[in-house]
Amino acid sequence: xxxxxxxxxxxxxxxxxxxxxxxxxxxxxxxxxxxxxxxxxxxxxxxxxxxxxxxxxxxxxxxxxxxxxxxxxxxxxxxxxxxxxxxxxxxxxxxxxxxxxxxxxxxxxxxxxxxxxxxxxxxxxxxxxxxxxxxxxxxxxxxxxxxxxxxxxxxxxxxxxxxxxxxxxxxxxxxxxxxxxxxxxxxxxxxxxxxxxxxxxxxxxxxxxxxxxxxxxxxxxxxxxxxxxxxxxxxxxxxxxxxxxxxxxxxxxxxxxxxxxxxxxxxxxxxxxxxxxxxxxxxxxxxxxxxxxxxxxxxxxxxxxxxxxxxxxxxxxxxxxxxxxxxxxxxxxxxxxxxxxxxxxxxxxxxxxxxxxxxxxxxxxxxxxxxxxxxxxxxxxxxxxxxxxxxxxxx
Ligand SMILES: Cc1ncc(COP(=O)(O)O)c(C=O)c1O
Numbered sequence: 390x391x392x393x394x395x396x397x398x399x400x401x402x403x404x405x406x407x408x409x410x411x412x413x414x415x416x417x418x419x420x421x422x423x424x425x426x427x428x429x430x431x432x433x434x435x436x437x438x439x440x441x442x443x444x445x446x447x448x449x450x451x452x453x454x455x456x457x458x459x460x461x462x463x464x465x466x467x468x469x470x471x472x473x474x475x476x477x478x479x480x481x482x483x484x485x486x487x488x489x490x491x492x493x494x495x496x497x498x499x500x501x502x503x504x505x506x507x508x509x510x511x512x513x514x515x516x517x518x519x520x521x522x523x524x525x526x527x528x529x530x531x532x533x534x535x536x537x538x539x540x541x542x543x544x545x546x547x548x549x550x551x552x553x554x555x556x557x558x559x560x561x562x563x564x565x566x567x568x569x570x571x572x573x574x575x576x577x578x579x580x581x582x583x584x585x586x587x588x589x590x591x592x593x594x595x596x597x598x599x600x601x602x603x604x605x606x607x608x609x610x611x612x613x614x615x616x617x618x619x620x621x622x623x624x625x626x627x628x629x630x631x632x633x634x635x636x637x638x639x640x641x642x643x644x645x646x647x648x649x650x651x652x653x654x655x656x657x658x659x660x661x662x663x664x665x666x667x668x669x670x671x672x673x674x675x676x677x678x679x680x681x682x683x684x685x686x687x688x689x690x691x692x693x694x695x696x697x698x699x700x701x702x703x704x705x706x707x708x709x710x711x712x713x714x715x716x717x718x719x720x721x722x723x724x725x726x727x728x729x730x731x732x733x734x735x736x737x738x739x740x741x742x743x744x745x746x747x748x749x750x751x752x753x754x755x756x757x758x759x760x761x762x763x764x765x766x767x768x769x770x771x772x773x774x775x776x777x778x779x780x781x782x783x784x
Contacts, residue, residue: 399522404429404746407734411744418742426774428762429744431567432631433712435682440669441630448665457661459652460645461488461637465664468671469637477610485616487638487648490659492597492623495638496523498655499619502647503591504529508558510593513544514752515715515759517567520595524561532557535754538705542566542715543573546580553584559591564611565598568751568761569715570690570708572602579614586617593619597636598711600627600679603687608710617641624663626711627679628670633663686712689764689771696775697762700782712764715748719758724782729757741777 407429415425437445448454460466466483473481489495496519504510506528512521514533521531534552536542549560560581564573582592594611599622602608611618623636640648652658669675693714694707702716718733725736734747746763748756764771 395526395528398525400518402518403731403750404431407738407744407746410735411738414738414742423742423777426743426766426770426777428764428766428771428774429746430763430765431713431746432765433626433629433682433686434765434767435629437628437630437633437666438669438675438678440672440675441628441666442669444669445662445666448662453665454661457658457664459649459658461486461659462661462664465667468668472671473610473612477613479610479613481612481639485639485642485645487640487645487652488659488664489636489638489652490656491625491634492595492621492636493519493523494634494652494656494659495621495623495636496520496593496595497526498648498651499593499621499638499640499644500524500527500529501651501655502644503593503619504558507556509554509556510558511544511549511552511560513542513548513562513566514754515542515566515568515748515756516752517563517595518750518752520561520563529558530556531561533752533754540577541571541573541706541709542569543571543577544581545577546584549581549584553588553590557588557590559593560585561593561595563595563597565602565708565710567598567711568713568746568748568759569706570598570711570713571706571715572604572709575609575611575614578611582611582614582618586615591619592617593621595621597621597623598626601683601686601712602710603683603690604709612639619644624667624670627683628667629679629682630663630667630670633660633666635659635663635667685768686764689766689768690714692768693762693764693771693775696771700775700778714762714764716760716762717755717758718760721782730760731757734760737778740781741774743774743777 466486470483504527508529513536524531620639624630746761748759
């Protein structure tokens with residue numbers, strides 16, 4: 390069988406190799422062994438809010454299971470519009486909100502609607518690997534730019550200006566970012582967007598972790614800057630609904646119709662049950678619960694960052710959101726007899742039964758010395774993980 394060039398250019402997701410190895414090891418552990426601790430995971434340990442669960446059951450019982458409009462049910466688009474109003478004092482009309490099957494579909498639709506074969510999109514390195522693959526899958530090229538610690542591992546205006554070329558079509562940023570948990574300063578984003586617009590380009594901002602921004606000044610959607618920015622969001626992270634596969638896209642008005650046609654043809658509509666259930670996210674008790682859970686993520690971040698620094702990890706930019714810590718483990722290589730973060734990951738797993746994500750998936754900007762640790766595990770697990778690491782790194 391002749392596999393398409395397009396499919397062949399999509400690289401494997403190495404973190405899955407780690408996940409598989411961790412599961413294999415966990416199966417072989419005996420009762421006396423330390424149980425596996427999964428700090429490689431990119432999804433909240435919390436499940437959907439009670440109201441979301443009840444609404445899903447009700448939707449099934451009442452037969453609200455037919456196809457919906459491609460851009461989603463109007464009540465959900467309106468709830469999201471109201472959420473922007475109350476969270477950010479920003480009027481985003483529901484007509485510009487497109488409900489999608491997770492941020493993944495939102496990214497795919499946006500890329501298909503905007504990228505021509507050969508177009509280049511600038512992205513920071515490190516960044517979430519799938520985002521560059523959405524670009525590649527449309528025939529575009531993700532041009533990765535080494536992000537600097539002094540810019541909190543985000544792109545600066547100078548980066549964008551320096552790398553903008555004749556084929557560049559735009560930028561794709563994520564704020565807060567996976568794997569770094571750091572946000573771009575709104576001021577810098579404003580300058581970047583003004584430059585991009587002056588070049589007739591497009592600014593795409595993946596805001597899937599926006600709800601999990603810990604610092605007030607960072608907790609602001611890029612949409613406050615301009616209606617021409619394309620914002621990608623999701624019910625997966627802040628709303629704790631990863632497997633429900635629901636997200637959304639806010640686009641300039643002129644992009645709504647092309648996105649609608651693409652969605653209609655590519656997958657008809659997002660899951661009806663998930664959409665009816667997600668209305669429960671916007672009830673006051675659910676919103677209060679998400680804020681409580683966000684505080685739990687912040688507490689875990691505070692604990693883990695301090696503990697990792699004490700152990701000898703280096704964290705070039707402290708995370709201000711999401712649930713990740715991007716840590717350089719080079720100084721600890723000698724304790725494990727390794728010389729890169731890939732081997733470090735497997736040796737750490739062997740000795741401590743802790744799974745982490747090695748840096749190589751996320752780009753090439755010194756990523757061979759980095760690991761990503763996730764705080765999407767209970768505080769008890771984090772404390773236990775730190776104590777196991779202490780035993781090998783400080784003995
Ligand atoms: C930065 C970023 N964007 C997009 C996604 C895709 O999320 P989903 O499709 O579950 O909404 C993820 C998932 O981890 C992510 O980290």
